[in-house]
Amino acid sequence: MSSTLTTNKVEGFVSHIAENNLAVWNELKSIRQSGLKAIKSLKFPTTRDEYWKYSRTTKITKNHYHFSQLDSIKGDLSKVKIEGLDTYEIVMVNGFFNAELSSLPKNDIIEIKSFEECTTEELTSYFSQNLDTITNFFSALNTAYFSEGIMIVAKGVCDKPVHVIHYSEGNNVISQPRNLFITEKNAELSIIKSSINQNTENFFYNSVNEFFIGENSHMNYYVIQNYEEGMNVISTNVATQEKNSNFSAYNYTLKGDWIRNNTNIFVKGENCESNLYGAYQPKGKQHIDNHTIMDHIMPNCESNEHYKGTVDDKATGVFNGKVFVRKDAQKINAFQSNNNILLSDDATMNSKPELEIYADDVKCSHGSTSGQLDEEAVFYLQSRGLSKESATALLIGAFLGEVVEKIKLPELKDKVLEMYGME
Amino acid sequence: MISIKNLHASIDGKEILKGINLEVKAGEVHAIMGPNGSGKSTLSSVLAGNEDYEITEGSVDFMGEDLLEYSTEERARMGVFLAFQYPIEIPGVSNMNFLRTAINETRESRGEEPIAAKDFLAMVKEKSALVELDNSLLKRYVNEGFSGGEKKRNEIFQMAMLEPKLAILDETDSGLDIDALKIVSHGVNTLKNQENATIVITHYQRLLDYIVPDFVHVLYKGKIVKSGTKELALELEEKGYDWIKEEVNA
Structure with a gap:
């Protein structure tokens, strides 16, 4: 009985989203259908699910949402500009690519194209490679109903960073951008992700980014989260590293009502370096949750993870970092640390560093501190x-x-x- | 300059200061000596405004103001400076940034403009030379990884930068070798003038060879039990504190 009820809730939630006519052409059909299939077998996550133990999603799932394509925007994009830094710009408005506001490169080193311009092979070889659409409802939701997406391919050392600006506006709007970032062999690319929101109420932003770091290439991904009120954010980032590559993910949260970040790195080649850094400072009643997975599948790699946060007022911070060192991943140096300062008696910090090691010749450490x-x-x-x-x-x-x-x-x-x- | 009358202070319900009376005038150097646990460091903490201590009785007049009514930072801005016995290490905060903030907030409280970068740097150069503090240390984080001597010289350097009216040196000599002691003393002596005053808290007479006091007080069981001139310090060095304890306990 209760199971039917839950399924009905999911169906009700999804049917509103499905009313919109999102782009579907042959190449995308099978991708979207895989997401849809997963959704049908899933319920909304609850705090009884270990992965969502400290983050209640009912404030997201109790509402109904629609997609909203805007002709003009009220917000000022200039406030996320980085003084003195020349960048390419990709602007996405409510999850849809906006060519007019963007400033794209015109060279052979970096290629930026919409999914519509991609070949079937390109899409299928990169889409949902390490994304958990089987158990993660929101990743499945994005896969079934992503609003639009861009593929960014660096073929060499890029002259400028790519600044991806996500703009959100509206009430009960869902934004589900989906982007693919690829550095081919020997390439180098830095990506900055900024967000702006204005006139938002019950806005649900559910993004998925996938990163493919090719052999001997370097990619840096910087996320700046500085949300005004009215935003619920789930941001999922999944990276796959080939041999001799270097990937660093940085996540700086200034403010936001409710944010859940999932950053997962899968190292599938030897001699790789991976870095995960983050800072957060929830205040008021804000809720900031960072979940990471650092998965060492191959030997001779190094990873460093350091998240730090201050939690004030009645705010909540969550850190859950999981490091896997698989059976064949010998000679791994994996370090993980999470430090927190609680600034008020009513502040809450849930910190859970986890380490699972199946290899026997590794150097790993993890630790968590919370103090005043x-x-x-x-x-x-x-x-x-x-x-x-x-x-x-x-x-x-x-x-x-x-x-x-x-x-x-x-x-x-x-x-x-x-x-x-x-x- | 400062007039302490019948000052009582306690921590966690335990009374440490049991009626301190002390009068320090501009241009004077007073030494406060005493055995361990007599309340020397408590007195300096209380004067600096450490809220861990509760003032249960008495008054402190500082240049016509009721000092106890002011917060720690207000006292600092009024010209009270405490050189810590154990200067705190603050990773991530650079010495320069910290000092510039301190000076500018003090100036702001007096309705003055922030110090010009050029003037600040010139001042740093001059004052750090006074205590022979290496400029590379100034760019580092506050006291982090400093040797004991470097920390104490950094205290006197901060004092030189902030130009206090009343400097309280809490066991500044502890952990110093003779060379460092001379450098620190030279700094203190150079900063001394007819407009300011110094209270030197020390366990040993040695420091007083270099910073010569006008008056010496002995603190014991939370009270000043004996006062005299610099000869009293020499007598204490020679005879220890036992005869004082006997006198008091008798």
């Missing part, structure tokens, strides 16, 4: 004339700054430091 601001340090700074507020800000800045300093683009680093109120 160092009162002695605050007093020391105050005794030199700093107000309690600036002393606290300086210490928080120093704490989070460690992972912001990891940004390799100086102009972007300055911008993020400034956004966090650091110099």
Whole structure:
């Protein structure tokens, strides 16, 4: 009885989304259908599911949504511009690519095209390769009903980073962008993802990005999340690394009502380096959840993961990092660390570092700390004339700054430091 | 400059200061000596505004103001400086950034403009030379990885930058070798003038060979039990604290 009820809820939720006429042509049909098939067998996740234990999704699933293509936008895209940094720009409005607002490269090194322009082979060889559409309802939902997508292929060392700007506007709107990023052999590419939202209420943003880091190539992916009110965000990023490659994912959350980030890296070749860095600072009643999977499948690789956060007021932070070292993945150096500062008595931090090792010759460490601001340090700074507020800000800045300093683009680093109120 | 009257302070319900009376005038150097646990560091913490301590009785007048009414940062901006016995390491905060913020917030509280970058750098150069503090240390995080001597010299450097009216040096000599002691003392002596005052808290007489006090006080069981001139310090060095304890306990 209750199972039927749940299924009906899913059907009701999905039927609203399905009312929209999303692009479906032959190549996409089978992809969308695989997602649809998965949805039919899935229920909404609950906190009884380990993967969603600390993040209640009912505030998303209780609403009905529609897609919304806008002719013009109310927001100002210039505020996410990075001073002094020249970038290519891809603008997506409510999940749909907007060519007019974008500034695309005109060279042979970097190719940017819509899925419509892709061949069947291109789409099927990259789509949903390591994405869990079997158990993850939201990944399946994106696969069945992604609004639109772009494929970005770096064929060599790119001269400028690609700045992907996601703009959201509207009430009860769902945005499901889907992008594929590929660095071919020996290529280098940096991607920056920024978000802007205006006049949003019950907006559900559910994105999936897939990354393919080819042999001997480098890819850096920077995410800046700075949402105004009215946004519920699930952002799923899945990367697959080939041998001798280097992939780094950076996630900086300034603010957002409810955010769940899934960042998963699968290392399928030897001699790879993978880095995962993140900072978050939920305040008020915000809920920021970072889930990561670092999966070492092949030997002789290294991974570094460091997430840091401060949780204030009645906010909640979640960190769940899982490192796998598979049976054949010998000589792996895998490090994971999560540090938190709780700034109020009502703040909550759920931190769960996990390590599963099936190989016997590896060097791995993981750890998690949650503490309070160092009162002695605050007093020391105050005794030199700093107000309690600036002393606290300086210490928080120093704490989070460690992972912001990891940004390799100086102009972007300055911008993020400034956004966090650091110099 | 500062007039402490019948000051009582306790922590976690335990009374540490049991009626301190002390008067320090501009241009003077006072030494406060005493055995371990007598309340020396508590006195400096209380004067700096450490909220861990509860003031149960007494008053502190600082240049005509009721000092106890002000927060730690307000006291600092009024010109009270505490050189910590154990300076705190603050990873991630650079010395320069920290000092510039401290100076500018102090200036702002006085209605002054922020210090110009050029003037700030010139000041840093001049004051760091005073305590022979390597400029590379200034670019590093506050006290992180500093040796004991470097931390103490950094305290005196901060004091030189902030130009306080009243400097309280809490066991500044502890952990210093003789060379570092001379450098630190030279810094303190150079900063001394007729407009400011210094309270030197120390366990040993050694520091007072270099920073010569006008008055010496002995703190024991939360009270000043004996006061004298610099000769008292020499007597303590020679005879220890036992005779004082006997006098008090008798």
